[in-house]
Amino acid sequence: MLSIxxxxxxxxxxxxxxxxxxxIGLLEAPPRTEGQQRRYGAETxxxxxxxxxxxxxxxxxxxxxxLLSLSAQPSGPCEDADKIAARHLDAVDLRIRQxxxxxxxxxxxxxxxxxxxxxxxxxxxxxxxxLD
Numbered sequence: 001m002l003s004i005x006x007x008x009x010x011x012x013x014x015x016x017x018x019x020x021x022x023x024i025g026l027l028e029a030p031p032r033t034e035g036q037q038r039r040y041g042a043e044t045x046x047x048x049x050x051x052x053x054x055x056x057x058x059x060x061x062x063x064x065x066x067l068l069s070l071s072a073q074p075s076g077p078c079e080d081a082d083k084i085a086a087r088h089l090d091a092v093d094l095r096i097r098q099x100x101x102x103x104x105x106x107x108x109x110x111x112x113x114x115x116x117x118x119x120x121x122x123x124x125x126x127x128x129x130x131l132d
Contacts, residue, residue: 001039011048018048026051026065059088 008015021027027047030038047068054064063084070081105126112122 001041002045004038004040007040007044007048010045011052013048013052021048021051024061026061026068057088058092059084063088 002010004015004018008018011018018027022029027044030040030044032038050068050071051064054067059067067081067084070076070078109123109126112126114120114122118124
């Protein structure tokens with residue numbers, strides 16, 4: 001059994017993160033010692049690693065909650081997990097398109113810069129322009 005500090009180290013997260021995941025129900029409240037210290041087992045390490053990796057991939061808390069629920073039913077179909085991952089991939093693709101547009105606009109602003117004074121600065125001029 002691990003203390004909360006040892007669990008944090010093992011899973012590569014901070015102690016407040018573990019407490020937060022307990023508060024929102026992603027991790028079950030662990031058993032406590034007579035001195036009221038939390039004690040965690042190997043299953044909690046696996047679950048916390050799952051949550052951490054999911055967060056690193058950008059999954060939202062509700063999606064992680066649903067994926068955890070699905071993982072508790074190993075004989076069930078993975079169709080719902082695939083749908084969650086596909087929905088997340090769509091969101092990532094949209095964000096990439098938005099970031100590409102942002103990059104292109106910033107590059108255009110810099111490419112049009114001729115140096116000189118702030119009064120002639122293309123970056124300042126572009127940011128001051130009204131977007132409709």
